[in-house]
Amino acid sequence: GAVVSQHPSWVICKSGTSVKIECRSLDFQATTMFWYRQFPKQSLMLMATSNEGSKATYEQGVEKDKFLINHASLTLSTLTVTSAHPEDSSFYICSARLSGHSYNEQFFGPGTRLTVL
Amino acid sequence: EDKVVQSPLSLVVHEGDTVTLNCSYEVTNFRSLLWYKQEKKAPTFLFMLTSSGIEKKSGRLSSILDKKELFSILNITATQTGDSAVYLCAGPSSGNTPLVFGKGTRLSVIA
Numbered sequence: 116g117a118v119v120s121q122h123p124s125w126v127i128c129k130s131g132t133s134v135k136i137e138c139r140s141l142d143f144q145a146t147t148m149f150w151y152r153q154f155p156k157q158s159l160m161l162m163a164t165s166n167e168g169s170k171a172t173y174e175q176g177v178e179k180d181k182f183l184i185n186h187a188s189l190t191l192s193t194l195t196v197t198s199a200h201p202e203d204s205s206f207y208i209c210s211a212r213l214s215g216h217s218y219n220e221q222f223f224g225p226g227t228r229l230t231v232l
Numbered sequence: 233e234d235k236v237v238q239s240p241l242s243l244v245v246h247e248g249d250t251v252t253l254n255c256s257y258e259v260t261n262f263r264s265l266l267w268y269k270q271e272k273k274a275p276t277f278l279f280m281l282t283s284s285g286i287e288k289k290s291g292r293l294s295s296i297l298d299k300k301e302l303f304s305i306l307n308i309t310a311t312q313t314g315d316s317a318v319y320l321c322a323g324p325s326s327g328n329t330p331l332v333f334g335k336g337t338r339l340s341v342i343a
Contacts, residue, residue: 149330158320158335159275208274210331220266221331223274 118142119211121224128199129232135195136227138209144189145211149221150182153206165192199231234259238321238334245341249311253337255321256303265304266331267295268320275320278306311341 118141128134138148146167151159163184164172171184183195192211196203206228210221235258245251257265264282268275279288281297281304288295292311297304308315318338322331 156338159331159333161330161332164330220264220277220280222277223268226274 117213117222119145119209119222119224121207121209121227123227124225125228125230127230127232130200131198133195133197134199134229135193136207136209136229138192138194138211138224140190140211140222143211143213145192145213146189147212148186148192149210149212150184150192150194151208151210153208153226159208162194196229199229201231204229204231234323234332236321236323236332236334238319238337240337241335242338243340245311245339247312247341247343249341250307250309251311251339253306253308253319253321253339254303255305255334257321257323257332258302259323259332262299263324265297266322266324267304267306268322270318270320270336271316278319308339311339313341313343315339316341 120139120141122137126134148165150162152162153159161174162177165184165186167186167189173179181197186192206226208223208226210223212221237256239254264280266280267278269278279295284297284299292309295306306319316339318336320336321334324331
C-alpha cells in the first residue's frame with residue numbers, strides 16, 4: 116500500500132512554455148502533499164505544502180505565481196511550472212502524507228525530470 | 233529553524249565492509265526521524281524512529297535513535313554494490329510539518 120505516482124516521469128519543453136506535473140496517491144487519501152525540487156547531487160528542497168481544498172503554502176524564495184499548485188482532491192495534486200526557463204530544469208518530487216496517521220510518515224512519488232531547452 | 237545534519241557526506245567502502253551513517257538533528261517538537269535511500273529516482277522509505285534506544289532492523293540495515301543526544305545512526309553490514317546510493321535522514325516536528333532533510337550521505341560500495 117501507500118503508493119504515490121507522478122506523471123509524467125520526464126518532460127522536455129521549450130523555454131517559455133508551461134508544464135504540468137501530476138502527483139497521485141493511488142491507494143490512500145492524502146490531505147497533505149509536498150512538492151520538492153532536487154538539483155544534481157543535492158538534497159531535496161521543499162518548495163511548497165499542498166493541502167486539499169486550500170491554498171498551498173510556499174517556502175521562502177519559491178515564486179507562487181511561477182509554480183502553481185492545485186490540490187483539487189484527496190488523491191491528486193498538480194504542480195504547474197509556468198513560463199519555464201532552463202534554470203527550472205530539475206528533478207521534481209512529490210510526497211503524500213497518510214491522512215489520519217499520528218506520525219508524519221510520507222511516501223514519495225518516483226519524481227519527474229524536467230528539462231527546459 | 234529546524235536542522236538535520238548528516239555525516240559523512242560521502243563514503244567509499246569495499247563490498248563486505250560495515251558502515252555507519254550519522255544523523256544529528258535540531259527539530260522543535262520532535263516526533264520522529266526517518267531514513268530514506270535514494271538511488272536514481274525518488275527516495276524510498278527505510279525506517280521511521282520514534283523511540284529512543286529501540287533498534288529497527290531490516291535485513292542488513294539497522295537504525296537506532298538517541299533522543300537525549302539528538303542523533304541517529306544507520307548501520308549497513310556486509311555491504312553490497314547494490315547498497316550504493318544516497319542515504320537521507322529527515323525529521324518532522326509535528327503531524328503536518330514538512331520533512332526537513334539532511335544533505336545526505338553518498339555511499340559507494342566497490343567490488
